[in-house]
Amino acid sequence: MHGADLPLTWGRADETSQDPARRAAAHWQDALASFARSGDPSTRALPAWPRYDPDRRTALLLGATASAVEQPGGARHAAWTGLPLP
Numbered sequence: 001m002h003g004a005d006l007p008l009t010w011g012r013a014d015e016t017s018q019d020p021a022r023r024a025a026a027h028w029q030d031a032l033a034s035f036a037r038s039g040d041p042s043t044r045a046l047p048a049w050p051r052y053d054p055d056r057r058t059a060l061l062l063g064a065t066a067s068a069v070e071q072p073g074g075a076r077h078a079a080w081t082g083l084p085l086p
Contacts, residue, residue, distance in 0.1 A: 007025070
């Protein structure tokens, strides 16, 4: 969802916290910093996050754990296929 990253971007980050939201924020902020430095958001603490490919649409899902997932929300996205753009 658009904007769902904002609490992670601006929230309190703590990689060692027992709070999964703080750990997720720490991982997200590290990925943003890595992307700003090198163009690659991968970090040692996260799984490989491959370059975007429109056929695979790999996304990094952050939560209590992190995982790279192909075609997240595929059925929801398929519903938009073929609709005219404004």
